[in-house]
Amino acid sequence: DAGVTQSPTHLIKTRGQQVTLRCSPKSGHDTVSWYQQALGQGPQFIFQYYEEEERQRGNFPDRFSGHQFPNYSSELNVNALLLGDSALYLCASSLRGRGTEAFFGQGTRLTVV
Amino acid sequence: DAKTTQPPSMDCAEGRAANLPCNHSTISGNEYVYWYRQIHSQGPQYIIHGLKNNETNEMASLIITEDRKSSTLILPHATLRDTAVYYCIVREPNNAGNMLTFGGGTRLMVKP
Numbered sequence: 001d002a003g004v005t006q007s008p009t010h011l012i013k014t015r016g017q018q019v020t021l022r023c024s025p026k027s028g029h030d031t032v033s034w035y036q037q038a039l040g041q042g043p044q045f046i047f048q049y050y051e052e053e054e055r056q057r058g059n060f061p062d063r064f065s066g067h068q069f070p071n072y073s074s075e076l077n078v079n080a081l082l083l084g085d086s087a088l089y090l091c092a093s094s095l096r097g098r099g100t101e102a103f104f105g106q107g108t109r110l111t112v113v
Numbered sequence: 114d115a116k117t118t119q120p121p122s123m124d125c126a127e128g129r130a131a132n133l134p135c136n137h138s139t140i141s142g143n144e145y146v147y148w149y150r151q152i153h154s155q156g157p158q159y160i161i162h163g164l165k166n167n168e169t170n171e172m173a174s175l176i177i178t179e180d181r182k183s184s185t186l187i188l189p190h191a192t193l194r195d196t197a198v199y200y201c202i203v204r205e206p207n208n209a210g211n212m213l214t215f216g217g218g219t220r221l222m223v224k225p
Contacts, residue, residue, distance in 0.1 A: 004156070031211055032211070033211040033212055033213075035215075041217070042198075042200060042215030042216055042217055042218055043157065043213075043215045044215070045212060045213065045214065048211065048212050056212050090156050090157070092156075092157075092211035092213075093211060094211040101147070101159040101162065102159065102211035102213060103159065104156030104157045104158070105156050106155055106156050107155075107156050
């Protein structure tokens with residue numbers, strides 16, 4: 001059983017560009033959340049998707065957007081990249097319900113130059 | 114979700130028990146305590162969670178005080194592979210499992 005998979009593992013972008021990151025949830029999971037983790041800090045919640053809609057959002061600007069597909073996979077899009085967007089982007093999946101734990105992918109390391 | 118406070122770092126000798134404390138004095142009655150860890154350059158890994166009672170699984174034990182204002186994660190026989198950042202998180206039950214508020218965590222260094 002594959003866990004949470006993310007692609008790509010690494011990428012480098014230039015300031016002002018746009019980027020799309022992808023996540024496939026663990027089999028049987030229907031909820032996906034995205035996190036940004038700057039170097040030396042804990043992950044920060046960006047947003048959560050369930051039933052193809054954004055359900056919760058953290059304190060991130062509108063440059064960060066997402067999508068969830070009918071097969072529960074998800075994309076994170078970041079427009080107008082800034083140097084400060086350089087971070088590890090993590091995807092977590094779970095089965096919506098009480099007391100369930102989240103499973104995280106290995107992340108995508110984004111470097112903005 | 115309630116906030117948590119953890120020491121920034123701890124050391125533990127290999128083979129000894131590692132006891133990682135967490136304060137969550139503003140926890141409400143229906144909030145769970147979760148523990149995750151993050152080994153360098155990997156995604157966080159779920160360890161254990163509990164509501165009121167102490168819990169044990171193959172990875173660790175979780176001891177929650179009677180007033181639920183603090184908890185301790187116990188790794189009974191720490192190995193070098195347990196070196197990681199450990200996060201204590203308090204979460205509402207209606208919060209879908211993957212919306213988590215991470216603090217700074219405790220960086221555990223297991224030494225030979």
